Amino acid sequence: MALLSLRGLVKRFGDTVALDHLDLDVAPGEFLTLLGGSGSGKSTLLRVVAGFETAESGAVLLEGRDIAAVPPHARPLNMMFQSYALFPHLSVAGNVAYGLKRDDVPRAERDRRVAEALALVRLQGFERRLPYRLSGGQKQRVALARALVKRPRLLLLDEPLGALDANLRERTGFELRALQRETGAAFIMVTHDQNEALALADRVAVLEAGRLVQAGPPRAVYERPATRFVAGFLGGANVLEGQPDGAGGFDCPGLAATLRAEAPVDRGTAACALRPERITLRPSPLAGANASQGVVEEVAFRGDDSLLLVRAAGGALLRVGHAEEDGAPPPRGSTVHLAWEAAAVVPLRG
Amino acid sequence: MRRLPLLLPALWLALLVAVPLLVVVALSVSFPAEGIPPFALPGRAEGINGEPFALLLEDPFYRDAFLGAVLVAGGTGLLCLGLAFPMALGLVRAAPRWRPLLLALVLLPFWTGFLPRLGAWIGLLRDEGWINTLLLGLGWIAAPLPLLYSWPALFLGMTHAYLPFAVLPLYASLSRLDPVLEEAAADLGATGPVAFLTVTLPLALPGAAAAFLLVFIPAAGEYVIPELLGPPSAQLVGRVLWGEFFQNRDWPVAAALAVALLVMLIIPILLFQRLEARR
Structure with missing residues (x-):
């Protein structure tokens, strides 16, 4: 009891x-x-x-x-x-x-x-x-x-x-x-x-x-935060607005990209969470879902990593983590290619 | 330049406190004399006059005057504390929007003169006063009660006059107490009355002591209230001093009484200052 x-x-x-x-x-x-x-x-x-x-x-x-x-x-x-x-x-x-x-x-x-x-x-x-x-x-x-x-x-x-x-x-x-x-x-x-x-x-x-x-x-x-609030409050995840595309993906105009989670995104999904440390920088553009690109607006050194603010192609501002062992972070104003795994995409219900 | 702001109060103290005090001390060791003013200052030839102080020590009349003043001031202090504590507690616990009004009510007596207020008491208490008229009219008494010129009337007037002096320091000390302390006491198993006795009351003690002393110190030298409301037997220091000065025209003895009263009050004043410094 x-x-x-x-x-x-x-x-x-x-x-x-x-x-x-x-x-x-x-x-x-x-x-x-x-x-x-x-x-x-x-x-x-x-x-x-x-x-x-x-x-x-x-x-x-x-x-x-x-x-x-x-x-x-x-x-x-x-x-x-x-x-x-x-x-x-x-x-x-x-x-x-x-x-x-x-x-x-x-x-x-x-x-x-x-x-x-x-x-x-x-x-x-x-x-x-x-x-x-x-x-x-x-x-x-x-x-x-x-x-x-x-x-x-x-x-x-x-x-x-x-x-x-x-x-x-x-x-x-x-x-x-x-x-x-x-x-x-x-x-x-x-x-x-x-x-x-x-x-x-x-x-x-x-x-x-x-x-x-x-x-x-x-x-x-x-x-696995359940709502926008929890996602934002715990660990400052990126909360990406958009809507389910009806085929198991999630259209995010702010990133000009489609997000795919491990399971098909259901129709009740209001937004998706994506943690900064789960986003990786890629040397070249990647086709398909779970990839985007943008311009680095700010770089903040935090000790064991740096936090980048990246303006994505669709206008959304993304928080992106950049680990120290991956070398120096890209300078402000440079264009970066972003990608993440399906496991990193968390559909939110509210 | 930085000392300049200190100059004015220093000047004030020198002119209006130190100089008159020196005059009073000089008077207290002067010789009584025929004439106006009725004394002769001590000089090289005559030396100083020790008789006024010797008289204070020898004559039980003066000793009783001091004792009476201490008892009356102490009693007034306790009565004021007893009334002021629930009042201050009520002020602290009142809804914030009522507090200014309630505080103003505590201070309301200060808006009228001191003497008219005593006059009001006389009007209430004398043989033909409101209280006796009412009781006679109701048929509860056959003859007027001797309310005025009595010890109860004296304490009534004193308590009424000095109560605000006790409420304000108590209110200040109670309002500084964090209400969460009583919640902590309750959380640890104390009922309301126990929390009050074990937490609120002990923490309010310095404020209560300050309140008592703030009443005691001025009340010890009080002249007007014993004179106007008290019994003829209430020959307290203030009244005796007045008598020596205006009726006996014995300025040296009056001055000696004043100096002795001051010395007596230095102890509670120092106590009060130590208390305030600690807070």
């Missing part, structure tokens, strides 16, 4: 719809990331589950039980807040012990569990420090220890890495993953960072305008 089931959640703030008939299941021990832009409803979703917001309709089922009427303090789950929300007047140990005190855990056991939780986040020796004397990374760990010390089966994390600088973010991400495995709790983590979402999760759920657009393992969502 799912640990958490959301059924048809609707939440509006004035005229804006934050959650639009959203259904989602979370399995026990699963690491799920909720990925979406600002205003996609991902934070609202977390706040509805925690009980800080009430959905207008729909159900929140925790282990099969509807918890809509349960106030936040009585919900057997914990949340790590984006701002960490550490109590400024309590020491590190006081912050971590706060939830145990509310449950009247006896002193000796409380001390032991606080020590355990602080060891888990490698903050031994900081017990008596006040939050204002901690670095951002240390605050983040205290918040994590405080949320984990009650051993919740479900932990909600609102942009837990958002306030950290880039190198710390990657390391802390791995630590989060390890902690999640160690504790066996299900994590629902909200993020707007696609790399974070893909790197950490067992499953990624992409939200757009309060709707769940696609959910699945990171690789599957990345390689």
Whole structure:
């Protein structure tokens, strides 16, 4: 049985719809990331589950039980807040012990569990420090220890890495993953960072305008985006407009070319996605489908590769990846021939 | 050139604070004398007059005046805190569009003069006042209640006058609290009242201390309210000082009282400043 089931959640703030008939299941021990832009409803979703917001309709089922009427303090789950929300007047140990005190855990056991939780986040020796004397990374760990010390089966994390600088973010991400495995709790983590979402999760759920657009393992969502939004949001795929040609191909006027996927393109296809790194530069023009040509408008060096902006013959602007090992990228203004495999073409349904 | 902006306040302080203070200190060690003004400054021949300060230490009347002032100011501070805390909390929790109006209501008493407001209290509380007239008219009492010139009337007037001084610092400190802290407390299992007691209240304590001191410091020297509303027995420092100056015409003792009051208030003022520096 799912640990958490959301059924048809609707939440509006004035005229804006934050959650639009959203259904989602979370399995026990699963690491799920909720990925979406600002205003996609991902934070609202977390706040509805925690009980800080009430959905207008729909159900929140925790282990099969509807918890809509349960106030936040009585919900057997914990949340790590984006701002960490550490109590400024309590020491590190006081912050971590706060939830145990509310449950009247006896002193000796409380001390032991606080020590355990602080060891888990490698903050031994900081017990008596006040939050204002901690670095951002240390605050983040205290918040994590405080949320984990009650051993919740479900932990909600609102942009837990958002306030950290880039190198710390990657390391802390791995630590989060390890902690999640160690504790066996299900994590629902909200993020707007696609790399974070893909790197950490067992499953990624992409939200757009309060709707769940696609959910699945990171690789599957990345390689087979379902809609224009997912394709553009994850990895910045080229979204190519056009229509099915009725013979299994997809006519793309912007490229002045026909696209062919591995399977025939069906009639409901609205557009096709093509990732920049799957497009290769060819020395000479190639006849047939899945090939085009254009003029290089911009070249951006990105370290392990370069990103080219190519104006295709039909007027579309294509993002094309150029790996370093393939030598120097073509200069701005040069004409290039492009080709890609059928496996790289992903038909989108919306 | 950069020091120029400091010059004006320095000049202001020197002329309007330091010089008068020196005059008062000089007065406090002067000799009483017949004439106008009724004192003789200390000189090389006479030395200084230590009697005014000696008198303050010896005469229990003055000691009680200070003690009374501390108790009344402290009591007023606590009463104001008790009223101001729910008011400030209400202000912070009110919908943003109501907040300016509610804040204006807190400050509304400042728009009318201090004395007319006391006059209003007198009109309400005196034997022929509104309250007694109403109670007599209803037949609930046979004779007017002695409401005016009593300790309750004194505290009523003091609390009414100083309440805004307590509301504003408390409001400032409560509005700085991140509401997400109470959500975090709730998430960790605290019910509303527990979250208030364990998170909001302790974090509001510096603001509460500031509010108390902002009431205590001016209230300790208050003269007008005890005089107009309080009982004759409320011989607090401010009133005693006035009596020495205008009725006994003993300027040196009056000045000594003023200096002693200032010294007494330096402690809470320093406390207040340390608190503000920490915030």
